[in-house]
Amino acid sequence: MSIATQEGVTGQDHRVFVTGCEAVARAVMTAKPSVIASYPITPQTEIVEKLSLFIGENGSECQFIAVESEHSALSACIGASSCGVRTFTATSSHGLLYMAEMVHWAAIARLPIVMANANRALGSGWNIWADHLDALSLRDAGWIQFFASSVQEVYDTILIAFRVAENEGVMLPAMVNLDGFLLTHINQPLNLVDDDLYISEFLDDLKMEHALNFDSPHTLGTLIAPTDNYRVQHDRKVGMERAKTVIREAEEEFLRLFGRAYSPVPEYRTDDAEVLLVAMGTLAKEAEEAVDIMRFRGIKAGLLQVRQFRPFPDEIIDILERSPADTIVVVDRNYSGGCGGILAQEIKARLYSADVKREIVSVIAGLGGQDISAEDLVEIVKIRGGEYWWGI
């Protein structure tokens, strides 16, 4: 394994220079799953390669199941998870949609599977570059969804996701999204956690009351009549509501143990901002640079990074209620055909029910890997009106 460490520079040897894919694989190995089933797809492939390598090198007890499709990958995880063991899978784009049927199944079955999804556009017209519609087209499936903005963040979020998904009150699968190529393939510095500290202090052993058990035989996922199906769906809603608190607790504990702070909607220079940018994934990190450029030019701009998309964070309303900004420019790296940018829709809906009046500008930018620079974002902030497609 060729790993650069920065010994003697930072005084710690747990700092490496790696890709987003490798960061995901390292976080997964730290969480010590029992079963990984995954099928390689660009730009997620390196995650699968690195996991295979780490399992082979370290003599791990983890079972890596080489499957013939994404549908089988998630099905294998569902089978393993039903037996009460920790599971992980990774996919992207068409791979995610190929497993879509099982994505819904895993959530209703309350199986705490963790997945990394490399956000990539959908065909027709093959495009392997960053786009959020793959994950967002499964936003209603009942998975917890995070969108990471850096190599460090995707690593830490995977570590947090296992704890949240496996919480007894939550028991829901979690999807950690990273932008295809932009984040999967970039190399950045990464601070590693202490593996032993993580296992002993942060992540408890998985306890699943509904796991299949030879001593107390029962079945899972059989026929549910109309008299009960809505109850099962309501139970899942309750789990998702609890997840909001459990995620906050996990983030606070992560800060205490490992020193890095996370929240559902991180803010950047928002206090006196007159205009706010809202974005997800790497666009949000690039937007920090844009905010600094605007501040330097005397424009009071700020940024909200929507890091937690499901459950949709209530915090966003509190932030917007106290913000002096009258204009909110929402940048969507996705488009819902016949309706609009999905993040903009979600924010509008919540502002309406909270009775907060702000001008929401919806900008569609970065689809299928369209290059969006900090300078582009400075121009995007000036846009006014209902919906605008950058570059058209």
Place this chain on the structure above:
Amino acid sequence: MIEVRFHSRGGQGGATAAKILGMAAFLDGKYSASLAVYGAERRGAAVVAGTRISDSEVRRYSNLKSPDYVVILDPVLVEIADVTEGADAKTIFLINNRGERPAALEDFILYSVDATTISLDLGLKVAGTPVLNTPMLGALAKLGLVKQNSLKKAIRQTYSEPKNIKAADLAHERVVRVQNRRFILEESEEFAEEVYETIEEAV
């Protein structure tokens, strides 16, 4: 923040060069990020990769548009790729050739190193072709971007073949500043004038 752009052909190691440079800067204690602009590339196609180096977190993911350094692994790319895109009078070019100044780089600061010959002499080849990225990085380190020791450590962590280190060291010694073409022209004009005057005197 310093931005370095690498122009190479698929298979020449341009993307790996960007990664090694980022790793070397990281070992120097800096923040860095290495990226490749991925397209429908295959062996032989023109490809672009980049490294950003900074004293604070690198927050950019977009393509490099105003490079401080441009490294050209294959000199023929000057004619077929837009190697000067976003470059200005301060941009430093480093090219793999024998000290010639291509017409497209007439107005730029230019350094040259014969990476091809260095690797051929060392027998440093992969799939029958000379390795270009490690000598080019050795030359780049000479221009002050990263410490040569950090670079060698990063190369060692990437490639097991020790000749890569030797190639980086040789290129570090051999890289030269290519004189400005205009300056050369002015000099030759003066020389021509002197000759003319001598002839006139003789007549």
